[in-house]
Amino acid sequence: MLQKRIKVGLLGLGTVGSGVYRILTEGNTTLGEKAGVDLELKGILVRDPKRQRLVDVDASLLTTDPGTILGDEDIDIVVEVMGGEEPARSYIEEALRAGKQVVTANKEVMAKHGAELLQLARERGADLFFEASVAGGIPILRTLQESLAGEEVEAVYGIVNGTTNYILTAMDSKGLDFAEVLAEAQALGYAEADPTADIAGHDATRKLAILASLAFNIQVPLDQVHCAGIEEITAADIEAARELGYVIKLLAIARRDGERVEARVHPAFLPQGHPLAGVDGVYNAVLVEGRAVGTLMFYGAGAGQMPTGSAVVGDLIAAARNLRAGARGNNATGFAREGKIIPMEEVETRYYLRLRVAPEPGVLGTVTGCCGAEGVELASLDVKNWGKDSADLHIRTQRAKEKAFRRLLAALGREPQIYAVESAIPIEGEG
Numbered sequence: 001m002l003q004k005r006i007k008v009g010l011l012g013l014g015t016v017g018s019g020v021y022r023i024l025t026e027g028n029t030t031l032g033e034k035a036g037v038d039l040e041l042k043g044i045l046v047r048d049p050k051r052q053r054l055v056d057v058d059a060s061l062l063t064t065d066p067g068t069i070l071g072d073e074d075i076d077i078v079v080e081v082m083g084g085e086e087p088a089r090s091y092i093e094e095a096l097r098a099g100k101q102v103v104t105a106n107k108e109v110m111a112k113h114g115a116e117l118l119q120l121a122r123e124r125g126a127d128l129f130f131e132a133s134v135a136g137g138i139p140i141l142r143t144l145q146e147s148l149a150g151e152e153v154e155a156v157y158g159i160v161n162g163t164t165n166y167i168l169t170a171m172d173s174k175g176l177d178f179a180e181v182l183a184e185a186q187a188l189g190y191a192e193a194d195p196t197a198d199i200a201g202h203d204a205t206r207k208l209a210i211l212a213s214l215a216f217n218i219q220v221p222l223d224q225v226h227c228a229g230i231e232e233i234t235a236a237d238i239e240a241a242r243e244l245g246y247v248i249k250l251l252a253i254a255r256r257d258g259e260r261v262e263a264r265v266h267p268a269f270l271p272q273g274h275p276l277a278g279v280d281g282v283y284n285a286v287l288v289e290g291r292a293v294g295t296l297m298f299y300g301a302g303a304g305q306m307p308t309g310s311a312v313v314g315d316l317i318a319a320a321r322n323l324r325a326g327a328r329g330n331n332a333t334g335f336a337r338e339g340k341i342i343p344m345e346e347v348e349t350r351y352y353l354r355l356r357v358a359p360e361p362g363v364l365g366t367v368t369g370c371c372g373a374e375g376v377e378l379a380s381l382d383v384k385n386w387g388k389d390s391a392d393l394h395i396r397t398q399r400a401k402e403k404a405f406r407r408l409l410a411a412l413g414r415e416p417q418i419y420a421v422e423s424a425i426p427i428e429g430e431g
């Protein structure tokens, strides 16, 4: 007999949980229609039931005992929106072992344990959906798994961290330095009190690992994703980028090269006309290059209560539909093969370099000599602020392997005429 009513357990009622609750309860009459069943919220796990909530919830639904939800045979779908690695991972595992459908927004758990959890889901004939774990409200993960299932994906890349994008956008528009804008972002609630995971690139690295795992059907070990944050970007870098026709963005890039994949997160110069250059503030965007479909761009809110809640509820409906149709275990794709990740030293990029040098005859020869010796060809060299004590050189290079750039930076560092390498930032989006 077809199930008419599906019971749901929610783990967490913070920012995202409250969005899910609102979408489920605030009069969206078509949800049941779309799911083909009535969805009933049976219990909500929280840490502190006395805490003031963002939504008005019937207190009898709240529990601090995970067993009330995970051990309840009546609950068909568990929605994990607690965050953190543990106990969230264990609760997801327990729910899947009990044959429940699971929806999660947890990038940390999926980036680190996605392969084993999806394997468990397959074994148990259950579904594990995780759309909200990357780029909040943007429907990119199930698009890769379903609509683009026929594609040979060549690359997936974009802006997947709203906090760093807000900071870089504000540095650009207000001409302020990193520390000032970070303090402002914290005051506005766009950056956490401890912003390390965002500004050091770790959050984007997790999202990139998930994107690449679905785009290329591989497992991407997090420690093999190259990661550099935006802490060292200065107002002078932003100014130099603007003068040369670029903007600076924190990019997450995964690109296939035969059997191997490059996976890297770092700030980059992007031409002002590039589709990602206009993605400002807390917005996110992901580009997918497919062999047959060409280039697609997905843009929208990368976080927040309602956009993220929307992605979670979309997954919840997909999980309910599969249950109703007796087609559980349908979605567990991606993360299949062991990924061969190209070491960063082997990756080819172009670079922008800014050097502070001695204003002496021969200094340009020293710089071009170092570049030639390390096999890095110049695309442009501009001399600025030639003064009594120092001069600035702005250099754009042609494409070369990262290991050649590292050797070049070391060589420049040994030259007495080169006072400082003030900036070394990859240039993307120019072929």
Ligand SMILES: NC(=O)c1ccc[n+]([C@@H]2O[C@H](COP(=O)([O-])OP(=O)(O)OC[C@H]3O[C@@H](n4cnc5c(N)ncnc54)[C@H](OP(=O)(O)O)[C@@H]3O)[C@@H](O)[C@H]2O)c1
Binding pocket: 011, 012, 013, 014, 015, 016, 017, 045, 046, 047, 048, 049, 051, 064, 081, 082, 083, 084, 087, 105, 106, 107, 108, 132, 133, 136, 302, 303, 304, 305, 308
């Ligand atoms: N915030 C966003 O915009 C966003 C966007 C995309 C993805 N995500 C992901 O969504 C997840 C949730 O994020 P959030 O911002 O909603 O977090 P949050 O506001 O901190 O909420 C976490 C909720 O989980 C509960 N909780 C946490 N640990 C618990 C434990 N050990 N036992 C019982 N309850 C526990 C908390 O209970 P109390 O309320 O009682 O403390 C709280 O209700 C994370 O994985 C995050 O990465 C968030």
